[in-house]
Amino acid sequence: MNEHIILHTAFRLFTTHGIQAYTMDDIASQLAISKKTLYRFFTSRHDLVQQVCKQVAADYHQDMEEADKTGEGNLRRILAYMAVNVEFCKKTSPAFFTDLQKHYPAENVALTDKLDSVIEPRLLKVLEQGIVEGVFRGSLHPRLIVSLIQQHLKKDFEFAAELVNDYSKEEVFRQAQYLFLYGIIAAEAIPQLEIELSKYSLANRLEHTEKNETF
Amino acid sequence: MNEHIILHTAFRLFTTHGIQAYTMDDIASQLAISKKTLYRFFTSRHDLVQQVCKQVAADYHQDMEEADKTGEGNLRRILAYMAVNVEFCKKTSPAFFTDLQKHYPAENVALTDKLDSVIEPRLLKVLEQGIVEGVFRGSLHPRLIVSLIQQHLKKDFEFAAELVNDYSKEEVFRQAQYLFLYGIIAAEAIPQLEIELSKYSLANRLEHTEKNETF
DNA sequence: AATAAAATCGACCAAAAATGTCGAATAGTC
DNA sequence: GACTATTCGACATTTTTGGTCGATTTTATT
Known part of the structure; x- marks a missing residue:
């Protein structure tokens, strides 16, 4: 047994069903x-939670750096960042954050700040450059928009989990992101946006038809 | 404040996120x-859980009686029963049953038995009649099939919740039900089945296109 | 408006559950 | 076979939660 296996398991449990759902015995x-073995690698529950938070931040950061490598164009870049958010939303339960907020407030602000600090400069840069490039509306106030989208992201994240019975989280979250995109896109770039989106949409539709064709 | 409002709220919370997720203070x-007011209407937490269970059983029973009113044909009838199950799966979290099993075992068996006793005679009747009618394969052993489907229902119910990040619960559960339907349908009745299913499928596809058309 | 009755609050207590500890037991090594 | 490293699960301590009670507010009545 080693700390990586333990951390990985705790990460999976905590992020999928929340922290309070699992005791150290669980x-x-x-x-x-x-439990003795568990406490050999992590000095306390608090310690374990901290390590998991660190991992969450690290994973998100890494995914974003991956998205940075997306080829030319600020439109494509922002779509890549959004895809990372969709993935994050899909695999992370809001219970993780509500538990964090209630029982580990310090870790919650630390993690939230960390996540914000990862997305914020990227969105700002891509917005500013995109406005110059002409794909986003020139009337946008980049700093303000970045703040707004960050607020929206958090709300959408919770909302997607609420609607989980009727739609897949991915569907809800992606719709919200499209709404945002059409809100900032320049009129001239709409065709370009729709071409890019059709790639995702096509992938989606293929999935659906595949499923529907089974009967 | 009255007991109905309390029961309704507890019902919603317990069935959507599990019982242990909520304390009496919550x-x-x-x-x-x-809490004092709460304990004026329910003598204990155990009492409240029991009442919620009673309500779950009552709702399911009522939905099934509604399905009994479905017009002619055993195929339509079984589809109606399945629709009730899909609804039940959608709105009920498996956490409700796992919590019940762990912390209120007596109530769990009582409720499970009750739910079984609602679906069992209906499935048995519709299968037996359907075989005579010729819509289901004559080689089926109705009693055995009923037992099997009841086992499968429980597993699918849990499984749908696991896949919740990738698909909507409805989608997963409905696929499982289709699998079952094609397993029992008589070859001659397949076209009839597909006509019936296309009604659901059409409704689904409309939803999807509607959504996709927004961009 | 005064009084009685009913309902509600939230601090409090006791019981239950969870975290974290420790000596005993086990497995591996020389 | 003795020594070391690791694991176990029972146990003590802390935290949480179910349930209670007198004080207080609200409502009804005269």
Whole structure:
């Protein structure tokens, strides 16, 4: 047994079903080890939660750096950033953040700040450059828009989880992101946007038809 | 404040996020009342859980009786029963049942038995009649099939919740039900089945196109 | 308006559950 | 076979939560 396996398991449990849903006993029995062993690698529950938060931030950061490598064009770039957010929303339960906020407030602000600091400069840069490039409306106030989208992201994230019974989280979140995109896109760039979106849409539609064709 | 409002709220919270996720304080504050008031209407937490279980069973029973009113044909009838199950799966979190099993075992068996006793005779009747009618394969052993489908229902129910990040629960559960339908349908009745299914499918596809047309 | 009755609040207590600890037991190594 | 490293699960301590009670507010009545 090593700390990586434990951390990985805790990460998975915490991010998918929330922190309070699992006691230290639960985690130990999930790993088929004793609590003693668990406490050999993590000095306390608090410690474990901190490490998981660190991992969440690191993963998000890494995904964003991956998205930075997206080829030319600020439109494509922003779509790539959004795809990362969709993925994050899909795999992370809001319960993780509500538990964090309630029981580990310090870690919550630290993580939230960290995540913000990852997305904020990227959005700002891509917006400013995109306005110059002419794909986003010139009347936009980049700093303000970045703040707004960050607020919206958090709300959409919670909302997607609420609607989980009727739609997949991905669907909800993606719709919200499209709404945002059409809000900032320059009129001249709409055809370009629709070409880019059709790639995602096509992938989606293929999935659906595939499914529907089974009967 | 009255007991119906309390019960309704507890029902919603328990069935959507599980029982252990909410303390009596949580429920009280959710209703913006004090615990004292809560305990005026329900003698204990156990009592409240029991009442919620009773309500779950009653709702399911009522929905099934509604499905009984479906017009002619055993195929339509079984589709109506399945629609009830899809609805039930959609709005009920498996956490509700796992919490029940762990912390209120007596209520769990009572509720499970009750739900089984609602679906069992209906499926048995519709299968037996459907075989005579010729819409289901004659080689089926109705009693055995009923037992099997009941087992499958429970598994699918849990599974749908696991896949919740990728697909909507409805989609998963409906696919599972189709699988079952094609398993029991008589070859001659397949066209009839597909006509019936296309009604649902059409409704689904309309939804999807509607959504996709927004961009 | 005064009084009685009913309902509500939130601090409080006791019981239950969770975190974190420790000596005993086990497995591996020389 | 003795020594070391690691694991176990029972146990003590802390935290949380179910349930209670007197004080207080609200409502109804005269």
